[in-house]
Amino acid sequence: MTKPSPTPDAPGPTQAGRPLSPAQLLDALDPDQRAVAEHVEGALCVLAGAGTGKTRAITYRIAHGVAIGAYHPHQLLALTFTKKAAGELRGRLRALGIEGAQARTFHSAALSQLRYFWPSAVGGQILPLQPGKAPLIAVAASRLGLGTDRALIRDLAAEIEWAKVTNTLPEDYAQAATARGRGAAGLDAGTIASVLHLYEEAKSERGVIDFEDVLLILAGILAEREDIAARVRSQYKHFVVDEYQDVSPIQQRLLDLWLGRRRQLCVVGDVSQTIYSFAGATPDFLTGFASRYEGARVIRLNRDYRSTPQVVSLANRVLARSQRGSGALRLPAGAVELVAQRPSGPAVRFDSYDDDTAEAAGVVEQVGRLTAAGVPLSEIAVLYRTNSQSEAIEQALASAGIGYLVRGGERFFERDEVKRAMVLLRGAARTEAATLTGDVARDAREILAREGWAEQPPAARGAQRERWDSLNAIISLADELAPRPGSSLDALIAELTERAEAQNAPTVDGVTLSSLHAAKGLEWEAVFLIGACEGLLPISLAEGIAALEEERRLLYVGVTRAREHLLISYARARHPGGRASRRHSRFLDGIWPTDAGTAGSGARRRGSGGTSPRARAKEAAALFEQENDPATIALFEALRAWRAEEAKGRSVPAYTVFADTTLRSIAVVKPGTRQQLALIRGVGPVKIEAYSEAILAIVREQTG
DSSP states (O other), X not given: OOOOOOOTTSOOOXXXXXXXXXXXXXXTSOHHHHHHHHOOSSOEEEEEOTTSOHHHHHHHHHHHHHHTTSOOGGGEEEEESSHHHHHHHHHHHHHTTOOSOEEEEHHHHHHHHHHHHHHHHTOSSOXXXXXXXXXXXXXXXXXXXXXXXXXXXXXXHHHHHHHHHTTOOHHHHHHHHHHHTOOBTTBOHHHHHHHHHHHHHHHHHHTXXXXXXXXXXXXXXHXXXXXXXXXXXXXXXXXXXXXXXXXXXXXXXXXXXXXTTOOOEEEEEOGGGOOOGGGTOOTHHHHTHHHHSTTOEEEEEOEEOSSOHHHHHHHHHHHHTTOEETTEEOOOTTOOOOEEOSOOOOOOEEEEEEEHHHHXXXXXXXXXXXXXXXXXXXXXXXXXXXXXXXXHHHHHHHHTTOOEEETTSSOGGGSHHHHHHHHHHHHHHHHOTTTOOSOHHHHXXXXXXXXXXXXXXXXXXXXXXXXXXXXXXXXXXXXXXXXXXXXXXXXXXXXXXXXHHHTOOOOOSSEEEEEHHHHTTOOEEEEEEOOOBTBBTTBTTOOSHHHHHHHHHHHHHHHTTEEEEEEEEEEEESSTTSOOOOOBOGGGTTTSOOOOOOOSTTOOOOTTTTOOHHHHHHHHHHHHHHHSOHHHXXXXXXXXXXXXXXXXXXXXXXXXXXXXXXXXXXXXXXXXXXXXXXXSTTOOXXXXXXXXXXXXXXXXXXXX
């Protein structure tokens, strides 16, 4: 296909004010990412594993398309599922010099169009948007004589949302829910169907619409009004959808209507991170993309730049254990087997404790060790299956004087001190311009000192320290902006305003506590994955193969959040002195090390205890062969053969040249330069000088 010639009015990507050429953009990508960026026309499906640079690939694809004139930014719509993700896409595109490209959530894009077309398609002003379903569900439940406690309302809200995004009418709910094993709070399907009907009735009485109605009504308008559909299609000619495995039937319907008969669509997703099936999301659209869009190309991104080989290996094994063929482990259909690109790191740590209190104390102890080793608190996360698990961790961290932030708790920009800080900053920008220094970091410090910020944090934890942490996060953001050209107090206010809109909070110096669902899309240097036991992961409510496999994917998401350190633990009993009836998660069968004896309350069980070095070496060799492809195993054997000859020539034991663990890391990473080789654990300066040429030659020969 001939590439279109550049158009003079299409802005190009920039670096330090200079446009990047198409070749420069492509040179910044790995071969698979480059293939994504070069495919600017037609349907494209990108199967992207965790940490493989999917956002980089799609933003560079957009930038490359603009640079060669294939796209005009104003005619491209990038869709995602959260305001934060949309904000990140916009930020990355701006950094590449792309102004005008729309990056929005499905709901945001649909609401904007619905507001514009409502007067001509429906008449009058658009109905108000109901901010939450709870009041209307309570009305519907009370009309049926049901309770209105919070748990019941929450469960009914989930069923209403699922029914609407899957286009399931109240009269069809009972049959559809029964087929999928759905329900709420022990109510029969017929009763829930009645709640759905009465909810819609209460909504009509109040003259409001809900968030799902935005998608449903717009889809109806576009299907019935060809003139309106044509106007939308003339505005947006190219579409990109991120996290496509999370798309629901109504979102896919809307996407089809936006596209019409065109095939200018790029989707990116990972079936292994499908964790929102309960909300109507389905990976079927991702796995069936090539069938749905004739002639579509499928590209896999499997180079993991985020995590160490140890973390990547565990992630692959967690997924692979869901499928067995001829006794061998294999990945589920559509899943991407990750290949680690980072140097070797510390082993994954597996701990078991007597009870939840002991587990929390163990986490705090390990947090202390990590921070002593230089890992910032903001780069540490504790992940769990249910929000109730955070209580013991919160208490233990507070008792130890360690700050923390609970994701899903009070939002950063809704805190009183943050609201007052933004008012102060805006006021100073308007009325104190003459006295400001122009140094955004210095000006922010002076202004926020009036709100109680000081150079040194309060000594004790508590409300005062939490307020200081919030203000200090704004100061840290000002410090980040200070070196940039044109940085000013106005620039800081603009950055905070945009972050507030996207709910993209600045980094707060504290350990992040988060559910596995809320952690998706994030990453940290160190991750504690607690409660990895039967009853919690998988949760006891999960019934049937589909539900259990979604729980497995939750574990996979948790594992792949870690860059360097991953610590997985569980407690054998819930309360001190309770019956030790818990066991590690079935998803870790064959992975969790054999437990050794414990020594008192809260003592950890380490997998290596009680096994001989010979047994551990044998286990490591078997594990390496199980986890790696034949080419990597062959490279390891070639390195071992070289080592044997080298040791023989020097009359030294083979292990003094390199240990097997080091040779395995070399085989996995496949370094191409001395610098890359030097990053691998066990390869010091002396061995670089002595052996680097021989090792790099073997790697080149084996990898072609």
